[in-house]
Structures are given as C-alpha cells and as structure tokens.
Amino acid sequence: MKAWLGRLSLRYKLTLAALAVEAVMLSFLIANGVQLTTQSLQQQAEQRVREVGETLEAALLAPLTQQDDASVRDIIETLQHDGGLEMIEVRDSSNRVVHRTGSGAAATDFRRVQPIELAGQRYGEVVLVLSGDFIQQARIRYVQQSLIIAAAALLLTGILLALSTGAVVRRFVALTRASRRMAQGDLDVKLTGEGEDEIGQLIGTFNRMAEAVRFNVERAHENEARFHAIADYTHDLEFWLSPEGKLLWVNPSVERMLGYSVGECMGQMNFPADIIHPEDRTATEFQLRHALRGTSGQGYALRVCRKDGGHFWAALNWQPIHDYSGVYQGIRASIHSIDDLKATESNLRQAINELRTAESLQSKYLAETEQERARLVSLLSAMNLGILFVAADGRVIYHNPTFSRMWMIEEETDLIGLPVHEVLAKSASTLARPDHFSKHLLEVLKTRELSDSYEIQMADGRVITELDYPVRDREGRFIGHLWIYEDVTRERQTADQLVYLAERDALTGLYNRHRFQQELARTMLETDRHQTQCAVMFFDLDEFKTINDSSGHRAGDALLIRVAGEIGTLVRRNEVLARLGGDEFAILLPAVQDNEAEALAERVVRAVAQIPFRFEGQNLRLTTSLGIAYYPGHAADADDLVARADIAMYQAKDAGKNTWRVYRADTVADSEMRSRLSWGERISNALDKALFQLHFQGVYRAEDGTLSHLEALIRMTDERNPDQLIMPAHFIPLAEKSGRILDIDRWVIREVLRMLSDNPDIPSIAINISGRSLSEPSLPQFIGDAIREGCVTPSRLIVEITETAAVSDLHDAQHMIEALRQLGCGVCLDDFGVGFASFAYLKHLHVDTIKIDGIFIRDLANDHDNQVFVQAMVSVALGLGKSVVAEYVEDGQTLALLRRFGVDLVQGYHLDRPIPDHPALQGKD
Structure with missing residues (x-):
C-alpha cells in the first residue's frame, strides 16, 4: 500500500487526502444527524404516548369508576384504530385486565403506564405501547439521502481539487525539475512565475537561491584557483591533515624537496x-598528535628524509583550520629547509666562542685602545672631510680642523660643549638659504636614523654636502650624531663639464650627433609652426682617410680641429654646426630664405679649400663635398631630411668633389646614391655571401706588456671592390636601425666561439655586442648553447x-650582464666616461672590467683635464674591484702615464694594429 501511494503524484496525493478528510467529516456529520434525528423522534414518540395516556386517563375515569367494561373497550379500540398504537391494556383498581388490544411490545417500542386517579383515589391504570418502527425507517431514509448528498459532494470536491491543484502541482513540478538540474550541475536555472502568492514567492526565493548558489560556486572556483595558484607553487612543502591525521592534500613542492610524487x-x-628521520620520529609524532587537537605552532626543528636516502634539517610550522561555522577541520602545515640556518647557527656558536675568548683579552687591549684613539684623532685631523660629533643633547663633543676651515671658524675658537646652532653661528661663511638650513x-x-645627503649652498658659490650618521654604543643605545661635511664644489664643476662633454664632441667642441638631432627636431617643429623652411647641410673632408692613415690620428685630429674652427666663423648664432663623427659635419639653418643655404655652402667649400695646414713639415691640402636638403621641400621627417642631405653630399662627390649640390631626386646620380646607401641589402648580402671578416687587436698588461687577450673587430668586404674593406662605422649604425645588427652580433659570437673551440691554446677573445642586443632576451641562451656545443x-x-x-636601458643591461656572469663569461663596460653619470651607474652594472673611452686617452700627455678624469675613473673602478682597460694608446708617453695611474690593461696602435691573422691566434702568447 505504501509503495503504491509512493508512486502517486503530488496532485493525486493531495486530491485523495482532501477526499479522505471530507469523507471522514461527512461520516461524522451523517452519524451526528442520525443520532439527533433518532433523539428527536424518540422525544416525539414519548410525548405522543404521554399525551395519549393523559387523554385515556380522562376518558377512562368514568367507565372504570362505574365498572363499565364495554365503554372501556369501545374507547380503547377507537383510540387504537386512530392513534397507531401497538398495544393498549387497561387494568382496574384490583389489577384486573379490563381490556387489551394489540400484541406485545418489541424492544424498540415505547411503553407507558398511565395511572387513572381522581382526588388521590386510584381507579386503575392503562398501559400504552407505541411502535418504534417509524424511527428506524426515518433513520434509513436519512442515511440514504445523506449518502447521496455526500457522494455528490465528494465527486464535486474531487473535480474541483483536480482542477485547482493542477496549476499548483505544475509549478511544483517546475521547481522539482529546476532543483534536479541544479543538483546535476546546471547552475544557469531561472524559473518564471514569480508572484505575490505563496508559490510565486517560493519561485522567487528559489531564483534568488539559485543566483546565490551560482555566485558562491563561481566564487568557490575562483578561490580554489587562487588557492592552487598560491599553494601549489610555494617554495615550501605544504600539506593538510584531517583531525584524524589523514593526509588530505600536499603541494607539488614535495617532488622537488623530497623526490616523492x-x-x-x-x-x-x-x-x-614516513618522511621523518627515525631519530626524530617519536618526538615529532607526539608533537603532531598535540597539533591535531587544534593548536598552532612554528619553528619546530626536525630532520626530513628524501626518497634518495638523504636528509636535511627543516622547520615545521602548523596552524588549525576551521570552516565558516567554526568547526575544526584539521591542520595546515609547512616544511621549510633550514640547512643554511643550521650552518649559520653553527658558525654563530663558533663566533660566540671566539668572541668570549676575545673578551678575555679586553683588559690587554685597553691601553692599546687609547693609543688607537690618538691615532684616530690624528687621522680625522688629517682628513679633507669636516667631522663633527654631537652628543644626544645637541652639544659638540669633537670636531676636526677641516670642519673649522670649511666653515671658516677661527682655529682657536673653543667649540666643545656648545650647542650646534651656536657653533655654526660662529662661522664666517654666509649661507645662501639660511632658513632652509x-x-x-x-x-x-x-x-636618530641615517639621513640622506643634504646640500648646503654657500653665498660664495661653494657647495657643501652633509651626511648625518647616528652613533650608538655597544648595546645599541643612541649616544649622538656624527656629521660629515664635504666640499663638493670641484666635483660639481667637473659634473657640469661632463654634462658639457655629453652633448659636445670631445675633439672639436662642436655639438655631437645626439645634440644635433635634438636641435633638428626642435627646428622642424618651429618650421611647421611658422610655415617657413629649414635646411640641413652635410659635408665631409675629401680623402680624409688617406690623410689619417698616412699621417696618423694626431694629424687627423688636428685637421678636424682646424676645420671646425674655420667653419665656426662662418655660422651665425641661430645656426647649428655639429660634428657627427669621423670627418662628417652638419650645419642646421633655421628659417632659411632665398639662396642663403647655397651661399653659405659656397663659403664653406671655399673656406675649407683655403685652409693652410702644415703638419710635421708637410703641407696638406683639403677639400670638402657638401650636400643640401630642404624641409619640407625634400623630406617629410628628420630621418628622410638627413638621408637627402647625405645623398646630396655624395652627388657633390660624383660631380668632382670640392663642391656642393642641392638634393636632386630625378637625376641618375641620385639613383646611384640610393643604391650605394642601401645598406640593408648590402648587409644581407654580406651575411649570405660570407663577406664579413674579423680582425684582432691585442690587449696587453700595462705592467709588463704581456698579452692579456684579443679583441675581435668586424670588417665588411666591399662586394664591388673585394680588395677594399668597409669599416664598421659605415654599416653598424645602419644595421642597428634596420635590426640586422642582431644577425651580425650572432655571426660574431659563432665565429669567435668556433675559433676558441678549434684552438684551445689561443688567449681569450673579447667581442662587442650592440645596444639592440641588450634587449634580446634569447641572446644569453644562444651564447650558452654555443659555448656548450x-x-x-x-x-x-x-x-x-x-x-x-x-645606461640608455639600465634594466635590460643589468639582466644581460647578470646572465653573462652566470654563464661564466667576462663582461667589460666599453666607452666608459662618455656619459656624465658614469660613476653613478657603475655601481648598478656588475661588470668585471671597464674600458675608458678613447676621447680621454688621445693626447693624454698634453691634456691635464683628461689626466684628472682618467685618474678619477681608475680610482673608482679599482676601488670597486674592477680592472681597467685604456684604448687608443698611440705613444709611449701615454703608456707611461697610464702605468703610473694604475691602469691594468692597454690597447692601441702603439702596441699593435687590428689584423686578421694575429700571431696570438697560432697559440703564441
């Protein structure tokens, strides 16, 4: 029965339940009606019998009194025939039956004995019996009619319930199906039919619950992803244990640390x-049992065993885990290797023992301490730094003579014990900004902490820096300040000079390429703003390479200085004259009108041709070729403008040199110049056809002149003239612009490593990599693979x-240098000193060697400023533990100076020239 009911739908269950309740209630109602009807009929029957009895009492009193039996019989028969009585029996006073009609009484009949009395005198009695069949018949009729009505009511109720519960059940069915979909993982469930009734509210509640479940599930997935992102990749070994000590989760670090998956x-x-060392297992298991009770702990030391049989010291940390309801879920623990800490502790214990031994000798050194103090005072007095010790209360307890001289305080003035502000008030120096100081x-x-360097500007132009160091005793208690003052006026002047050098050509004093490009960009903006035109002139010295090679670099440098001086007199103040490199010069003319550029070009060509130049008894005649390009007439941007001026210069050379030309885009010469300047294609051909070759120049130890290593220098064979070599200055800048420099760098690396691999006896070789390669992340891997192969x-x-x-990309340079050092390669910082912030950046670039730029080495014997710069660079580099290379050593006097300055390595034409078959390549040192 229960199984049958369980298979019924809710609709039928509700209908049957309602019908069952209604049937029970109707049954009670019918039973109650039968009972009430029976009671009413019984009361009516009793009332009838009573009324008939009273009537007979009155009617039979006279006949009984007269003993008139015949009258009694007539009265009784008449009454029985009209009144529907079942039996009437009359007795006289002697209890004699006077007359009796009808049969005996049944159990359901109503019987009444009515005495017949008058004035207290009893004359007899009459017994009446009324039949009860009419009550039974009335009861049957009532039950039949009630059952018919009840059946009709149940049928109507069933129909109404079936109709009314259909819609309700359908909505419940929809809820059931939606719930089943959610249980199966479909969280995108939303029901229609929200309303003000209870089921509509239930549907609305279900939709909100589904949205909350979906949100919580998504958040749980996100939290799970975050958890795995954090926990799976932590450096330490992490794991979770249930309250019973069962492992629930362990992160992948277990494989790295222990070897187990x-x-x-x-x-x-x-x-x-299983991973705990047997000697530590008992104690650790006891600790874990204690931890599983919900306690937290950290730093518990134990030995952990690896899968390969080894072990290491580790620290075990744990903490209890509770759910949102606060129910204890177990512990999360981590294992962190403390092998290094154990070693440090061992070393520390040894150091403590040594310290205790040293303390026993303290009394012996007390006397020596006083002597050391005297020496320290002498040292501080001899320093060029101003030293001022100030006690915790702000009073002076020591100052050296340099402090007094720096602040222009008379030496005999007693400063000890004075507050600091009173000490400085005695200074004869005037502060530029006294309020700020x-x-x-x-x-x-x-x-009471170390402060940053503070600059003090003096009214006389001096700059003094102040550094404040807190002074503490052996227990770390603050006892005062140590102020160090340094006069950096000379250094600031030197820095200004370096800034000047950063944008000036070191040889001629003209603007360099970088500053020229800045001025060109600014001028082009002004030209666009005022709707004018500007012009760029490019010119170089014809056959300058021949003069430079035959007479030497000194003659070439002197010639360039003379040309710069002569041309400088022809250039107006608003025009820019720059040396772009080698013998290349450029002039920028803003707001040029009419034929101003052509007129100036004519004067420049004529002036160069008229320069009388004599070097070491030899007369040298100079000529120049000059090209002119206009903006915006010939080009749309700076690069195109410079390229057009360069093409025009070559057009002038093709016209016979010692002349000038304005850029012409429609001439045959222009086509030839473009072909000549298509370096991208030429570089590609050189790479494809093996037209690159390496020359090698020795780098020698300054002390004894022995070979330290070789430097590889790239050259390109001219495809049109195989006997002619193209120097890197002609193609390296263009290769950097086109990106082919990366291929050139890799070709040099492969070639040099091949030579080192083929001949293990040759010395080390230095190679140059471009600035573009610094930002190439795969280059260290390429070098490492080539080294291993x-x-x-x-x-x-x-x-x-x-x-x-x-310096232009310090971040990439640091990464590249660190990667090369990890490979084991040596790293050298070339052209050191060209940037005015060289010293500042040197501490961020962990190179092994610095190579001082040649502009400081050329003519070193005759240039006092360069001697100062070189000495400073050598001192800083050696102080930082780096070796120093000086290039462009072209005479013995320069070499002697570099030895005196402490330079480690030297390189230049005085020692040897770059050649492809250097003797050291045959294994000779």
Missing part, C-alpha cells in the same frame, strides 16, 4: 611519518657592452 604521498605512504638642522637633531671554457669569452647602450 604527490600520488605516492596521497596513496602509498603514511605521510608525514635652520629647518634641516632641527629635523636632523630630532631624528663548442666545449669552450666560458671565461675565455669576454663580452663588451658600451656604456651608452647600458
């Missing part, structure tokens, strides 16, 4: 008991990076 730990091991002084006296000792390869490229 996650699956081995989860399914085949008693983790973590007073505020700074108050702030420094309040602080050639079985080359990494230290035999030295990589030179120019300072300009390194």
Whole structure:
C-alpha cells in the first residue's frame, strides 16, 4: 500500500487526502444527524404516548369508576384504530385486565403506564405501547439521502481539487525539475512565475537561491584557483591533515624537496611519518598528535628524509583550520629547509666562542685602545672631510680642523660643549638659504636614523654636502650624531663639464650627433609652426682617410680641429654646426630664405679649400663635398631630411668633389646614391655571401706588456671592390636601425666561439655586442648553447657592452650582464666616461672590467683635464674591484702615464694594429 501511494503524484496525493478528510467529516456529520434525528423522534414518540395516556386517563375515569367494561373497550379500540398504537391494556383498581388490544411490545417500542386517579383515589391504570418502527425507517431514509448528498459532494470536491491543484502541482513540478538540474550541475536555472502568492514567492526565493548558489560556486572556483595558484607553487612543502591525521592534500613542492610524487604521498605512504628521520620520529609524532587537537605552532626543528636516502634539517610550522561555522577541520602545515640556518647557527656558536675568548683579552687591549684613539684623532685631523660629533643633547663633543676651515671658524675658537646652532653661528661663511638650513638642522637633531645627503649652498658659490650618521654604543643605545661635511664644489664643476662633454664632441667642441638631432627636431617643429623652411647641410673632408692613415690620428685630429674652427666663423648664432663623427659635419639653418643655404655652402667649400695646414713639415691640402636638403621641400621627417642631405653630399662627390649640390631626386646620380646607401641589402648580402671578416687587436698588461687577450673587430668586404674593406662605422649604425645588427652580433659570437673551440691554446677573445642586443632576451641562451656545443671554457669569452647602450636601458643591461656572469663569461663596460653619470651607474652594472673611452686617452700627455678624469675613473673602478682597460694608446708617453695611474690593461696602435691573422691566434702568447 505504501509503495503504491509512493508512486502517486503530488496532485493525486493531495486530491485523495482532501477526499479522505471530507469523507471522514461527512461520516461524522451523517452519524451526528442520525443520532439527533433518532433523539428527536424518540422525544416525539414519548410525548405522543404521554399525551395519549393523559387523554385515556380522562376518558377512562368514568367507565372504570362505574365498572363499565364495554365503554372501556369501545374507547380503547377507537383510540387504537386512530392513534397507531401497538398495544393498549387497561387494568382496574384490583389489577384486573379490563381490556387489551394489540400484541406485545418489541424492544424498540415505547411503553407507558398511565395511572387513572381522581382526588388521590386510584381507579386503575392503562398501559400504552407505541411502535418504534417509524424511527428506524426515518433513520434509513436519512442515511440514504445523506449518502447521496455526500457522494455528490465528494465527486464535486474531487473535480474541483483536480482542477485547482493542477496549476499548483505544475509549478511544483517546475521547481522539482529546476532543483534536479541544479543538483546535476546546471547552475544557469531561472524559473518564471514569480508572484505575490505563496508559490510565486517560493519561485522567487528559489531564483534568488539559485543566483546565490551560482555566485558562491563561481566564487568557490575562483578561490580554489587562487588557492592552487598560491599553494601549489610555494617554495615550501605544504600539506593538510584531517583531525584524524589523514593526509588530505600536499603541494607539488614535495617532488622537488623530497623526490616523492604527490600520488605516492596521497596513496602509498603514511605521510608525514614516513618522511621523518627515525631519530626524530617519536618526538615529532607526539608533537603532531598535540597539533591535531587544534593548536598552532612554528619553528619546530626536525630532520626530513628524501626518497634518495638523504636528509636535511627543516622547520615545521602548523596552524588549525576551521570552516565558516567554526568547526575544526584539521591542520595546515609547512616544511621549510633550514640547512643554511643550521650552518649559520653553527658558525654563530663558533663566533660566540671566539668572541668570549676575545673578551678575555679586553683588559690587554685597553691601553692599546687609547693609543688607537690618538691615532684616530690624528687621522680625522688629517682628513679633507669636516667631522663633527654631537652628543644626544645637541652639544659638540669633537670636531676636526677641516670642519673649522670649511666653515671658516677661527682655529682657536673653543667649540666643545656648545650647542650646534651656536657653533655654526660662529662661522664666517654666509649661507645662501639660511632658513632652509635652520629647518634641516632641527629635523636632523630630532631624528636618530641615517639621513640622506643634504646640500648646503654657500653665498660664495661653494657647495657643501652633509651626511648625518647616528652613533650608538655597544648595546645599541643612541649616544649622538656624527656629521660629515664635504666640499663638493670641484666635483660639481667637473659634473657640469661632463654634462658639457655629453652633448659636445670631445675633439672639436662642436655639438655631437645626439645634440644635433635634438636641435633638428626642435627646428622642424618651429618650421611647421611658422610655415617657413629649414635646411640641413652635410659635408665631409675629401680623402680624409688617406690623410689619417698616412699621417696618423694626431694629424687627423688636428685637421678636424682646424676645420671646425674655420667653419665656426662662418655660422651665425641661430645656426647649428655639429660634428657627427669621423670627418662628417652638419650645419642646421633655421628659417632659411632665398639662396642663403647655397651661399653659405659656397663659403664653406671655399673656406675649407683655403685652409693652410702644415703638419710635421708637410703641407696638406683639403677639400670638402657638401650636400643640401630642404624641409619640407625634400623630406617629410628628420630621418628622410638627413638621408637627402647625405645623398646630396655624395652627388657633390660624383660631380668632382670640392663642391656642393642641392638634393636632386630625378637625376641618375641620385639613383646611384640610393643604391650605394642601401645598406640593408648590402648587409644581407654580406651575411649570405660570407663577406664579413674579423680582425684582432691585442690587449696587453700595462705592467709588463704581456698579452692579456684579443679583441675581435668586424670588417665588411666591399662586394664591388673585394680588395677594399668597409669599416664598421659605415654599416653598424645602419644595421642597428634596420635590426640586422642582431644577425651580425650572432655571426660574431659563432665565429669567435668556433675559433676558441678549434684552438684551445689561443688567449681569450673579447667581442662587442650592440645596444639592440641588450634587449634580446634569447641572446644569453644562444651564447650558452654555443659555448656548450663548442666545449669552450666560458671565461675565455669576454663580452663588451658600451656604456651608452647600458645606461640608455639600465634594466635590460643589468639582466644581460647578470646572465653573462652566470654563464661564466667576462663582461667589460666599453666607452666608459662618455656619459656624465658614469660613476653613478657603475655601481648598478656588475661588470668585471671597464674600458675608458678613447676621447680621454688621445693626447693624454698634453691634456691635464683628461689626466684628472682618467685618474678619477681608475680610482673608482679599482676601488670597486674592477680592472681597467685604456684604448687608443698611440705613444709611449701615454703608456707611461697610464702605468703610473694604475691602469691594468692597454690597447692601441702603439702596441699593435687590428689584423686578421694575429700571431696570438697560432697559440703564441
């Protein structure tokens, strides 16, 4: 029966339940009606019998009194016939039956004995019996009619319930199906039919619940993803244990630290008991049992065993985990290797023992301490730095003579014990900004931490820096300040000079290429704003390479200086004359009108041709070729404008040199110049046809002149003239612009490593990589692979990076240098000193060697300023533990100076020239 009911739908269950209730209620109602009807009929019957009895009492009193039996009989028969009585029996006073009619009484009949009395005198009695069949018949009729009505009511109720519950059940069915879809994982469930009734509210509640479940599931997935992103990739070994000590989760670090896979730990091991060293297992298991009670702990030291049989010291940390309801779920624990800490502790214990031994000798050194103090005072007195010790209360306890001289305080003035502000008030120096210094002084006296360098501007132009160091005793208690003052006026002047050099050509004093490009960009903007035109002139010295090679670099440098001086007199103040490199010069003419550029070009060509130049008894005649390009007439941007001026210069050379030309785009010469300047194609051909070759120049130890290593220098064979070599200055800048420099760098690396691999006896070789390669992340991997393939000792390869490229992208340079050092290669910072912030950047670039730029080495014997710069660079580099290379050493006097300055390595024409078959390549040192 229960199974049958369980298979019925809710609709039928509700209908049957309602019908059953209604049937029970109707049954009670019919039963109650039958009972009430029976009681009413019984009361009516009793009332009838009573009334008949009273009537007979009155009617039979006279006949009984007269003993008139016949009258009694007539009265009784008449009454029985009209009244429907079942039986009437009359007795006289002697209890004699006077007359009786009808049969005996049944159980359901109503019987009444009515005495017949008058004035207290009893004359007899009459017994009446009324039949009860009419009550039974009335009851049957009532039950039949009630059952018919009840059946009709039940039928109508069933129909109404079936109709009314259909819609309700359908909505419940929709809820059931939606719930089943959610249980199956479909969270995108939303029901229609929300309303004000209870089911509509239930549907609305279900939709909100589904949205909340979907949101919580998504958030749970996100949290799970975050958890795995954090927990799976932590450096430490992480795991979770249930309150019973069962392993629930372990992160993948277990394989790296122990050698076990996650699956081995989860399914085949008693983790973590199996990984604990046997000697530590009992104590650790006790600790874990205590931890599983919900306690937290950290730093518990134990030994952990690896799969390979080894072990290491580790620290175990754990904490209890509770759910949102606060129910304890187990513990999360981590294992962190403390092998290094144990080693440090061992070293520390040894150091403590040594310290205790040293303390026993303290009394012996007390006397020596006093002597040391005297020496320290002498040292501080001899320093060029101003030293001022100030006690915690702000009073002076020591100052050296340099402090008094720096602040122009008379030496006999006693400063000990004076407050600081009174000491500085005795100074004869005038502060440029006294209010700012007073505020700074108050702030420094309040602080007890190391402060940044503070610059003090003096009215006389001097710049003094102040450094504040807190002084503490052996227990770390603050006892005062140490102020160090340094007069950096000379250094600031030198820095200004370096800034000047950063945008000036070191040889001629003209603007360099970088500053020229800045001026060109600015001028082009002004030209666009005022709707005018500007012009760029490019010119170089004809056959300058022949003069330079035959007479030497000194003659070439002197010639360039003379040309710069002569042309400088022809250029107006608003025009820019720059040396772009080598013998290339450029002139920028803003707001040019009419034929001003052509007129100036004529004067320049004529002036160069008229320069009388005599060097070491030899007369040298100069000529120049000059090209002119206009903006915006010939080009739309700076690069095109410079290229057009360069083409025009070559057009002038093709016209016979010693002349000038305005750029012509429709001539045959222009086509030839474009072909000549298509360096991208020429570089590609050189790479494809093996037209590149390496020349090698020796780098020698300054002390004894022995060979340290070789530097590889690239050259290109001219495809049109195979006997002619093209120097890197002609194609490297263009290769950097086109991106082919990366291929050139890799060709040099492969070629040098091949030579090192083929001949293990040749010395180390230095190569130059471009600034573009610094930002190439795959280059260290390329070098490492090539080193391993050639079985080359990494230290035999030295990589030179120019300072300009390194400073322009310090982040990439640091990564490249660190990667090369990890490979084991040597790293050299080339062209050091060309940037005015060289010293500042040097501490960020962890190179092994610095190579001082040649502009400081040329004519070193005759240039006092360059001697100062070189000495400073050598001092800083050696102080930082780096070796120093000086290039462009072209005479013995320069070499002697470099030896005196402490330079480690030297390189230049005085020692040897770059050649392809250097003797050292045959294994000779």
